[in-house]
Amino acid sequence: MYFLGIDLGTSSIKLSVFDAEAGKEVCAVALPENEMEINAPKFGWAEQDPNLWWSYTKEGLKRIAQDHGFDLKKIQAVGIAYQMHALVITDEKLNPLRPSIIWCDSRAAEIGNKFYEKIGDKECNNSILGSPGNFTASKLKWVKENETDIYEKAAHIMLPGDYIAAKLSGKAQISRSGLSEGTLWNFKEAKLAEEILSKMGLSEKLIPEIVPNFGEQAKIDSKVAEEVGLSEDVQITYRAGDQPNNAFSLNVLKPDEIATTAGTSAVVYTVSDKDSYDENSRINTFLHVNDSEQQKRNGVMLCINGSGILYQWIRKLVSIGNKELISYENLNYTAAKAPPGCEGLRFYPFGNGVERIFRNKKVNSGIENLNFNIHKPEYLIRSACEGIVFAMNYGFDIMKSVGAGGETVKAGKANLFLSPVFRSIFCNTTNTSLELYNTSGAEGAARGAALGYGFYKNEDEAFSNLRILERLDPDPEMVETYHQIYTNWKQHIKIEE
Numbered sequence: 129m130y131f132l133g134i135d136l137g138t139s140s141i142k143l144s145v146f147d148a149e150a151g152k153e154v155c156a157v158a159l160p161e162n163e164m165e166i167n168a169p170k171f172g173w174a175e176q177d178p179n180l181w182w183s184y185t186k187e188g189l190k191r192i193a194q195d196h197g198f199d200l201k202k203i204q205a206v207g208i209a210y211q212m213h214a215l216v217i218t219d220e221k222l223n224p225l226r227p228s229i230i231w232c233d234s235r236a237a238e239i240g241n242k243f244y245e246k247i248g249d250k251e252c253n254n255s256i257l258g259s260p261g262n263f264t265a266s267k268l269k270w271v272k273e274n275e276t277d278i279y280e281k282a283a284h285i286m287l288p289g290d291y292i293a294a295k296l297s298g299k300a301q302i303s304r305s306g307l308s309e310g311t312l313w314n315f316k317e318a319k320l321a322e323e324i325l326s327k328m329g330l331s332e333k334l335i336p337e338i339v340p341n342f343g344e345q346a347k348i349d350s351k352v353a354e355e356v357g358l359s360e361d362v363q364i365t366y367r368a369g370d371q372p373n374n375a376f377s378l379n380v381l382k383p384d385e386i387a388t389t390a391g392t393s394a395v396v397y398t399v400s401d402k403d404s405y406d407e408n409s410r411i412n413t414f415l416h417v418n419d420s421e422q423q424k425r426n427g428v429m430l431c432i433n434g435s436g437i438l439y440q441w442i443r444k445l446v447s448i449g450n451k452e453l454i455s456y457e458n459l460n461y462t463a464a465k466a467p468p469g470c471e472g473l474r475f476y477p478f479g480n481g482v483e484r485i486f487r488n489k490k491v492n493s494g495i496e497n498l499n500f501n502i503h504k505p506e507y508l509i510r511s512a513c514e515g516i517v518f519a520m521n522y523g524f525d526i527m528k529s530v531g532a533g534g535e536t537v538k539a540g541k542a543n544l545f546l547s548p549v550f551r552s553i554f555c556n557t558t559n560t561s562l563e564l565y566n567t568s569g570a571e572g573a574a575r576g577a578a579l580g581y582g583f584y585k586n587e588d589e590a591f592s593n594l595r596i597l598e599r600l601d602p603d604p605e606m607v608e609t610y611h612q613i614y615t616n617w618k619q620h621i622k623i624e625e
Contacts, residue, residue, distance in 0.1 A: 129583050130154065130202045133574030134188075136181055136210040136288050137370060138230065138392040139163040139436065143188040145198055146574030148583045151593030153571050155196040159184040162453075163440060167227065172234035172481060175227035178216050181288065182295045189356045200357040206296065206348075207366035207577030209373035209569045210289030212309045215267040220283040222294050226275065229267045230288075232393070232433045232481040237488040239273075240266035240311075247327050249407070256311045256321055259409040260328070262481075262488055264310030269328050285334045289367050297346035297364055300336035305415040307338065309369050313415060315403050315426075341368055341417045342580035365580030368417045370569055371397050372427050376417045377572020378538040378565055379591040381425070386537045388554075390544035393480075394435035394520050398532045400426045410485045410526050417576070418587065428532040430523030433480035434493065435516050436543055441479075442512050446505055459509055460547035466510035468553075468606070469613040472497045473507050474620060475515030485523045492622040510549060517553045518617045524558055536561045540568055541597055556606040557614055564597045 133144040140163060145154040164184075167175045192198050213231040218224055229235070243266070244252055244259035252259060260266045264287065272279040284300040287309065294300050307313040307320060312335070314321040325332050339345040345364045353360040368376065375387035375397050386398040401424045405413055416425040439459070447453045478486075479493035495511070527533050537554075541564040544550045555562050575590055584590040 129204055129578070131574045131577040131581065131583075132203045132206045133570040133572065133577060134185060134206065134208045134292060135370065135373070135569035135573055136208070136292060137569070138166065138176075138211050139440075141181060141184040141188060142568065142570040143185070143192060144568065144570035144574050145192060145203070146571055146578065148575075148578040153574075155192060155198055156568070156570060157188050157191045157195070159188050159191075166230070166232070174230050174233040174481060176230055178224045178228050178288070178291050181292060185292055186356055189358070193357055201359045203358060203362055204583075205363045205365040205577040205581040207573035207575070207580065208289040208292055208364065209368055209370050209573040210287060210292070212287070212369035212371060213263050214288050215264050215271070216286045216288060216291045217271065217278065217282045218284050218286065218291070218294070218300070219281060222284070222298070222300060224291075225278045225281055226271070228288060229270075233267070234262060234481040234488075236266035236270040237262040237482050239269050241488060243269070243328055244409070247324070253405050253407070254316055255314050256324060257315055257403055257405040257413040258311070260311045260324065261409055261484065265312050265324060265328060265330065268330055268334070272330065282334055284336045286336060287369070289369070290336070293346065293364050293367060296348050296352055298349040298352070299346045301339045301345060302336050303339055303341050303367050305341055305368060305372060305417060305419070307335075308415040342366055342576065344580075363581065366573060366576035368573070368576065369414070371395050371429055372414065372417045373572050373576065374540070374569055375399065375427060376576060377567045377569060378540065379587075379594055380538055381416070381418050381587055384534045386534050388520075388537050388539045390435045390516065390550070392436045394432040394516055394544075395429060396520055396524050396527065396537070397427050397429045398527065398534065400428050400532055402426070402531070404428055404530050404532055406526060406530055408487055410487060411523060411530070412484065428527060428530070430520070430527055431484055432477065432516065432519040432523065433483055434477035437480050438477045438512055438516060439544060442509055446509070456546070460549060462506045463510040463513055463547065463549045465506040466504075468609055470507040470511040470514065471499070471502050473503050473511040474617050475511040476621065477512070477515045477519055485519075485526060486623050490624040496620060513544070513547065513550045514553055514613070515617070516544070517550070517557050518614050520554070521557045521614060522618060534560075536563060538563045538565060540565055542568060551600055552606070553610065555600050555602045557610045559602050559607050561602065562600045564599070565594060566597050567594065
């Protein structure tokens with residue numbers, strides 16, 4: 129029994145074929161070869177073309193069949209993970225009316241903040257557990273105010289994974305957890321937050337059919353099945369935002385369990401059975417994938433925008449003059465040559481839009497204390513890693529202040545967690561143990577598809593074969609060293625009022 133996972137990220141789209149009986153990945157592909165571009169027509173904007181996502185998805189299926197010799201008609205069901213909080217607007221025929229305004233786009237932050245004040249923090253906190261902030265609802269409001277013709281033509285709004293599901297099935301849908309990601313879910317009453325839509329002047333008619341995260345959501349369209357090589361009996365049985373899905377892929381499903389990832393952005397995500405929120409909306413709460421009427425499961429999340437995108441920038445910088453980009457493995461090896469603290473060199477990774485942990489305000493980004501006689505390239509690379517972890521730890525402390533957190537964190541051995549230096553900095557700065565697993569978002573989406581299809585009877589069965597690769601524990605001496613370095617770094621953060 130084979131299941132397909134699609135992970136629509138910011139940098140790439142990954143596809144994984146998962147053998148549910150053997151409990152392992154059969155093959156995987158990632159497109160494009162280099163990272164997808166983020167288009168920025170104006171300062172603080174960030175957009176991508178949904179048509180390009182669909183093109184890469186089809187190309188990925190083609191490569192699975194051609195490069196790996198896998199018969200796509202063996203696939204039983206599809207699971208989809210996707211970059212959160214983006215806005216996709218389509219017409220009745222599911223054609224995008226404009227580029228997607230993605231998660232790190234800052235243009236709607238002021239709109240969200242104003243409505244938080246207008247609606248009232250008490251009502252917002254009781255209903256959507258925070259501010260509309262820079263999330264999907266605020267982005268839709270921006271379109272209504274600034275692109276009236278597009279808003280009036282709109283038939284559906286969706287998140288990126290919903291769009292891929294719609295292109296496969298011909299049906300516009302959105303999940304309960306997806307609505308919560310867009311600050312359009314009333315946690316208190318467990319329903320669409322009509323009051324938020326109404327007070328923001330947004331049409332409820334734009335919300336498509338609401339489906340659960342798991343279960344038969346839609347069947348693939350017969351014409352699409354013929355085009356891409358899938359069976360027309362294939363079902364879509366799972367969808368989730370990339371961070372809830374990352375937690376799912378690591379079997380982080382119970383209260384106080386924690387997952388982390390450091391891809392384009394850096395995230396720490398913990399599960400809670402409470403409607404927790406930060407009064408300053410610096411961290412956010414969403415429905416977790418396994419929330420149900422029988423058990424409350426929320427995901428409490430902090431997000432740092434500039435993580436892997438900073439490491440990508442460093443890679444390009446140190447590769448100037450080379451015919452090909454220096455490998456990330458080379459970057460990781462080079463970073464290990466510099467000492468902890470990098471002789472006072474400080475990096476602030478806040479160059480990818482406004483940051484939630486600072487209440488959607490602009491924060492200083494870049495390098496401080498650079499000395500041309502002391503700091504070699506390895507210092508720059510390591511200080512970037514330290515800056516990313518320090519920013520994560522800043523948010524982690526906020527999470528702990530609302531009762532979310534723990535002593536062990538799980539991560540897939542991927543992206544920045546492939547770096548031994550980064551892993552060491554993370555353990556010793558956060559003073560937590562780190563468990564690494566050989567899994568990915570695409571594999572997690574495929575495993576979710578198998579669970580939603582009913583191949584697995586429950587969550588325990590679905591993860592019975594997930595194995596830990598390695599565990600790292602903090603070193604008391606290094607914890608003290610990094611506490612001092614982090615404290616100094618934190619004191620020099622500059623926030624624009």
